[in-house]
Amino acid sequence: MNNxxxxxxxxxxxxxxxxxxxxxxxxMDGLDIALCKVKGSGGNTEIVVLEFKTGSYTNDxxxxxxxIFSKRDADLELxxxxxxxxxxxxxxxxxxxxxEWDIDPVDVDIIASHxxxxxxxxxxxxGKSDYPNGTLQIGDGDHIAVKTGIIxxxxxxxxxxxxxxxxxPLAVYGDYLVFSKKGENRVMLNIGGIANFTYLPxxxxxxxxxxxxVGPGNTMMDQYMQQQYGKFYDEGAAVALxxxxxxxxxxxxxxxxFFDLTFPKTTGxxxxxxxxxxxxxKVSSTEEIADQDVMATLCHFSAQAIAGAIxxxxxxxxxxxxxxxxxxxxxxxxVKLLKDKLPFAAFYTTQDLxxxxxxxxxxxxxxxxxxxxxxxxxxxxxxxGVPSVCMGKISFPE
Numbered sequence: 523m524n525n526x527x528x529x530x531x532x533x534x535x536x537x538x539x540x541x542x543x544x545x546x547x548x549x550m551d552g553l554d555i556a557l558c559k560v561k562g563s564g565g566n567t568e569i570v571v572l573e574f575k576t577g578s579y580t581n582d583x584x585x586x587x588x589x590i591f592s593k594r595d596a597d598l599e600l601x602x603x604x605x606x607x608x609x610x611x612x613x614x615x616x617x618x619x620x621x622e623w624d625i626d627p628v629d630v631d632i633i634a635s636h637x638x639x640x641x642x643x644x645x646x647x648x649g650k651s652d653y654p655n656g657t658l659q660i661g662d663g664d665h666i667a668v669k670t671g672i673i674x675x676x677x678x679x680x681x682x683x684x685x686x687x688x689x690x691p692l693a694v695y696g697d698y699l700v701f702s703k704k705g706e707n708r709v710m711l712n713i714g715g716i717a718n719f720t721y722l723p724x725x726x727x728x729x730x731x732x733x734x735x736v737g738p739g740n741t742m743m744d745q746y747m748q749q750q751y752g753k754f755y756d757e758g759a760a761v762a763l764x765x766x767x768x769x770x771x772x773x774x775x776x777x778x779x780f781f782d783l784t785f786p787k788t789t790g791x792x793x794x795x796x797x798x799x800x801x802x803x804k805v806s807s808t809e810e811i812a813d814q815d816v817m818a819t820l821c822h823f824s825a826q827a828i829a830g831a832i833x834x835x836x837x838x839x840x841x842x843x844x845x846x847x848x849x850x851x852x853x854x855x856x857v858k859l860l861k862d863k864l865p866f867a868a869f870y871t872t873q874d875l876x877x878x879x880x881x882x883x884x885x886x887x888x889x890x891x892x893x894x895x896x897x898x899x900x901x902x903x904x905x906x907g908v909p910s911v912c913m914g915k916i917s918f919p920e
Contacts, residue, residue, distance in 0.1 A: 525920075526673070526918040526919075526920055529673070530673060530895070530916070530918075533631045533632065533673070533895060534895045534896040535896075536631070537561065538559060538560070538561045539559075539560050539561075539631040539632065539892065539895070539896075540557065540558070540559060540560075540572075540625075540629060540630045540631050540632075541557075541558050541560050541630075541631060541632045541633075541634055541888040541891055541892060542555060542556065542557055542558070542616060542630055542632070542633045542634065542672070542888065543555075543556040543558060543634045543881075543884035543885050543886070543887040543888030543889075543891070544556075544612060544616070544633065544634060544635045544636055544884055544887065545636050545883040545884040545887060546608075546612070546636065546637070546638045546661070547639075547714050547715055547883065548591075548592075548639065548714065548715030548716065548741055548790070548791055549714070549715055549740065549741075549744060549754070549755075549849060550579065550584050550587050550588065550591070550638075551576070551578075551579065551584075551754060552576040552577050552578045552579050553576065553577040553579070553611075553612055553615050554574070554576050554880065554881060554883065554884040555573075555574065555575055555576070555577055555615065555616060555619045555884065556571055556573070556574045556878075556881045556884035556885050556888060557571070557572045557573040557574070557619075557623065557625065557630075558570065558571055558572065558885055558888040559572055560888065560889070560892045563892060563893060563896045563897035563898075564699065564893070564897050564898065564900060565699065567699045567700060567889060567892065569700060569877075569885065569888070569889060570876075571877060571878060571881055571885060572623075573619070573623045573625075574878050574880070574881040574884070575619055575622070576880070577612075577615030577616075577618065577619060579611070583611060586600070586604060586607070587604070587608075587638065587640075590604060590640050591639075591640050591641075591791075592640070592641060592642075592790065592791045592792050592795070593641075596640070596641075601640065601660065604640075604660060605660040605661065605662050606662060606665055608637070608638050608660055608661035608662075609661045609662045609663070609664075609665035609666050609669075610665055610669065612635065612661055612666055613665060613666045613669035613670050614669070616633065616666070616670050616672075617669070617670060627670055627671050627672055628671070630672050631672075631673070632672065632673055632674070632675060632888075632891050632892075632895060633666060633667070633670065633672050633673070633674040633675070633891075634674075634675050634676075634678075634887040634888045634890060634891030634914065635661065635663055635666055635674055635675070635676040635887070636659065636676075636678065636883075636884075636887050637659030637660055637661040637663075637676055637677060638659060638660055638661050639657065639658070639659050639790070640658055640659070640660055641656075641657070641658045641792065642656075642657045642658075642689065642690065642788070642789075642790035642792055643655070643656040643657065643792065644656070644657075644688040644689070644690075644787075644788050644789075645688075646688075646780070646783060646787060646788070646789075647789065647790070647792055647793055654683070655683050655687070655688045655689060656683070656689075657679050657680075657683065657688075657689035657690065659677060659679060661676070662676075662917075663675070663676030663677060663915060663916075663917035664917040666917070667917040667918060667919040668919050670919070671919045672919060673916065673917070673918055673919060674916075674917040674919075675890075675891040675894055675895075675914035675915065675916055675917075676914065676915055676917060677914070677915045678692060678887065678890055678913040678914045679692065679913070680913075680915070681909075681911050681912070681913040681914070682909060682911065682913060685909030685910075685911045686907075686909050687907050687908065687909050688786075688787075688788040688907060689788070690718075690735065690788040690790075691712075691718040691720075691733045691734065691735055691786075691788065692733075692886070692890065692913070693710065693712060693718060693720050693733045693883075693886055694720050694731060694732060694733030694786075694902070694908060695886075695889070695890055695893070695900070695913075696885070696886030696887075696889040696890060697710045697720040697722060697731075697733065697886070698720070698722060698728060698731055698900070699889055699893070699900075700877070700885070700886070700889060701722060701845065701872075701875060702722045702726050702731075703722070703724075704724065704725070704726050705724050706724050706843055707721075707722070707723060707724045707841065707842045707843065708721075708722040708842065708843050708844075708845060709721055709722070709832060709842050709843070709844045709845070709867075710722065710845050710847070710872070711828065711832075711844050711845065711846050711847070711848075712739075712846075712847050712848040712882065712883065713739040713740065713824075713828070713846065713847075713848040713849065713850025713851055713853075713856070714739050714740065714848040714849060714850070714883070715738075715739055715740055715741035715744070715790075715791060716735050716737070716738060716739055716741060716789060716790055716791070716794070717735070717736050717737060717738065717739035717824065717827065717828050717848075717850065718733060718734060718735045718736060719733065719734065719736065719828075719831070719832065720732070720733040721733075721835065728900055728901060728902050728903070729901065729902060729903030730903075731902070732785055732786050732907075732908060733786060733908075734785040734786040734787055734788075734831070735786075735787055735788045735789050735790075736827050736828055736830075736831035736832075737780065737781065737789065737794065737823075737824070737827030737828070737831070738794040738820075738823065738824050738827060739824055739828075739848065739849075739850045740755065740824070740848075740849050740850050740853070741791045741794055741795070742794055742795065742796070742798070742799060742820050742823070742824075743755070743756055743762070743817060743820045743821060743824065743853075744756075745791075745795060745796050746796065746799065746813075746816060746817060746820060747761065747817070749796060750813050750816075751813075755849070756817060756821075756853070758854065759821065759853050759854050759855035759856065761813070761814050761817045762814070762817040762818045762820070762821040762853075762855050763818075763854075763855055764814045764818075765812060765813075765814030765815040765816070765817055765818030765819075766815050766818055767815070767818045767819050767821075767822040768806075768808055768811055768815050768816075768818075768819045770806040770807070770808055771802060771803060771806045771808040771811070771816070771819045772819050772822055772823060772826070773806065774802035774803070774805045774806040774808075775798075775799070775802045775819070775820075775823045776823065776826060776827070777802075777805075778793075778798075780793065781827065781830070785831075785834075785835070786907040786908065787907075799816070799820070803816075818855075821853065821855050821856050821859065822859060824850070824856060825856055825859035825860055825863060826859075826863070828860060829859075829860055829863035829864050832844075832864060832867070833863075833864070841866060841867075842866075842867050842868075843867070843868050843870065844864070844867050844868065844869050844870065845870050845871060845872050845874065845875060846869065846870070846871045846872070846879065847871065847872045847877075847879035847880070847882040847883070848879070848882075848883070849880075851871055851879055857869070890912075890913055890914060891914055893912050894912040894913060894914045897912065898912075899911050899912055
């Protein structure tokens with residue numbers, strides 16, 4: 523037996539594993555690194571986050587990412603080079619984090635790397651009948667494995683596509699294993715660049731759960747802040763709170779067939795971006811409204827997209843526990859609007875479930891890697907968009 527395969531086999535047999543989960547989202551502010559202690563698998567999974575940090579990206583690196591992110595005409599040579607460069611940067615940030623935490627890399631069993639999404643193209647977006655669903659995450663797993671010395675699982679979304687899914691959202695798998703609770707209906711709401719949620723039924727029936735994108739979370743607000751104010755995001759919702767929602771623009775923003783699609787569905791900044799905003803302003807004759815009013819309206823747009831999707835699933839008499847994570851949970855105006863629109867729901871964050879909300883996405887990929895290593899596919903029923911598969915490609919360091 524190849525010694526690398528033997529090492530992988532022995533790790534799968536361990537009672538407890540150290541797994542690093544990685545996540546770099548559409549905000550591109552840095553690499554989330556979660557060092558997790560994982561026991562068991564499937565419904566017996568137990569996970570504890572031992573360490574967490576976000577390794578910061580330099581402005582130069584972020585600019586290079588943005589130059590190829592969500593662009594149909596991206597420079598193919600740069601895409602090729604960035605596939606390697608991203609992995610090298612991520613490996614360096616992992617090594618720095620391990621040194622900071624005084625953790626020997628040989629003690630880490632697995633790295634679970636999401637990679638950097640640069641384009642997401644489900645059929646519902648590309649509309650080309652001759653082509654399948656598509657998505658592309660770069661940041662090669664072999665480079666991470668070799669430069670850290672740790673076996674790496676990566677490129678999780680491709681198996682989801684191959685088995686009939688859209689490649690996103692993948693939260694349904696980890697959410698079910700980590701956060702389900704008998705007797706309590708839960709919604710795990712992640713407000714990242716794109717907002718998505720997972721419904722976890724109180725009876726723990728895997729065939730009834732689902733995860734879906736619902737529309738923009740922070741992506742359009744962040745893009746507008748960067749364009750108009752030169753800031754990465756609206757800290758404390760200060761700009762949005764200084765403005766007033768424009769009902770005409772809000773109506774135009776909500777007028778897209780995506781919101782009428784059935785669940786589960788997926789989307790991305792390929793649709794919800796500043797071009798989408800410009801078109802909505804043109805249709806609604808609101809090109810001249812104040813910047814703070816645009817920001818206020820974008821915040822209301824995200825809130826309505828999220829609340830509308832939850833109401834669509836459960837009605838107005840919503841008796842459910844909503845656990846938030848992602849950068850949007852720090853936007854106080856957005857959270858207030860959600861609470862106003864969903865008065866029957868109880869709002870928490872995943873910190874109330876002992877998982878740092880900022881670490882949640884990275885933790886979920888650690889769970890996916892653990893399942894690929896020692897679990898079995900969970901039966902989510904024969905449903906479109908939720909294939910019962912294990913995910914991740916294996917890269918050996920030697």
